[in-house]
Amino acid sequence: MTDPRPVLVVTSLHDPTADVVIGELHGRGVTVVRLDSGDFPATLSVEAEITEHGLGGRLLTPSRTADLANVRSMYYRRPTGFAFPHLDEQDSRFAVTQARYGLGGVLASLPGCLYVNHPHRIGDAEFKPAGLATAVDAGFLVPPTLITSSPDAAREFIKARGPVIYKPLWNPVHRVDGVSSAIRVAEATADDIDDDVAGTAHLFQERVPKVADVRVTVIGRHAFCVRIDSGLLDWRTDYSRITYTPVEAPPGIRPAIHHYMNRFRLVFGAFDFAVGEDGRWWFLECNPSGQWHWLEDETGLPMCAALADLLERTS
Structure with missing residues (x-):
């Protein structure tokens, strides 16, 4: 008998990897509900109830409805963020936080759902210091790494450990002349370090x-x-x-x-x-x-x- 429980795929509209997975699931006769949390509340709505029976209700997209109590699994990829451009700054900030803790909280609390991966676990694992420390504990070989805002500490580390590479701790959208680009991994020398390092945290790592x-x-x-x-x-x-x-x-x-x-x-x-x-x-x-x-x-x-x-x- 076909399992009627849906798979939720939470990602942006343009995600070729998710498209391939959805195609594979459709070929198996699996019900899929795709949504982008960034579409809330314009074309995505939530009706969640918490009663003595637990969390229930439904998610509604323009073409699908998902029973929150019967979601089989969730493939959480790369949804866009909440945005309320029609509101002023203060009201928008309030609306974004309510959406995050409301809809986001519901998506993170589905009973019996297998998360691939759970959004909170993704958030935890994206912190590079935690990942590197856990890797050491797991038994991996990990290159000596410095996280600092001190120019002197950076220079001393490079002189002691060189050659050394610089990596961003996170790669937000970075625009050069209006074109999106990524901050690249690059080798750093002691001469590259100036007082601007004191402006934020940086990651330096011995080059393997x-x-x-x-x-x-x-x-x-x-x-x-x-x-x-x-x-x-x-x-x-x-x-x-x-x-x-x-x-x-x-x-x-x-x-x-x-x-x-x-x-x-x-x-x-x-x-x-x-x-x-x-x-x-x-x-x-x-x-x-x-x-x-x-x-x-x-x-x-x-x-x-x-x-x-x-x-x-x-x-």
Whole structure:
């Protein structure tokens, strides 16, 4: 018998990865309700009740209705933020907070729902200091890292640990001449450090002398490992130079991954490693909402099927 419980897919309108997953679920006859929390309240509404029976009610989009008490799973990707441009600044701030704690609170509290991943767990795992400290505790090799607002501390770290790279702790939308761009990972020298470092927090990390990178995409009980050869400090800067090879993880990596995932209560994660000259894997980061589908196109690894299995709750 077909399970009538829907899968919620919470993401922005333009999300090709979500499109692929939804197509796979539709092919299996699974009911899917897609929504963007940023559409609230214009084209998305919520009617949630909390009674002696728990949380119930419904979510309504222009084409779908979801029974909140019977959501099978939620694929939480990259929804847009709440916005109320028709209101003045103070009223907009109030409306945004009510939407976040109201609709956001409902989406985070669905009974019996499998979250991939839970939005609060995503938030926890996106803090780089927490991720690096947890990686050490899990048993990964982690490059020595400094987080500071002190120019003197940054210079001393670079002189002691060089070569050193700079990474943003978070990558917000950054516009140059009106064009969106990302702040890139780059090597930093002591001469690069000036008093502007005192203006906010920065992350400096000892550069691993690497021969390649590895992306490990964890989907439930599956870990898909892909070696990435590019010759670049940051392979994301030029995809045309990359070759991809499925590989097996060295001993110790999978147990450390499970420790890390359990610590943050994640069921999906995109881990990035640098492969040192001696073949050891160095942990760089884990993105709880990372991209993955292009790797399936490049390697044929069945990632979409694994994710659909997870959301369908057959695995």
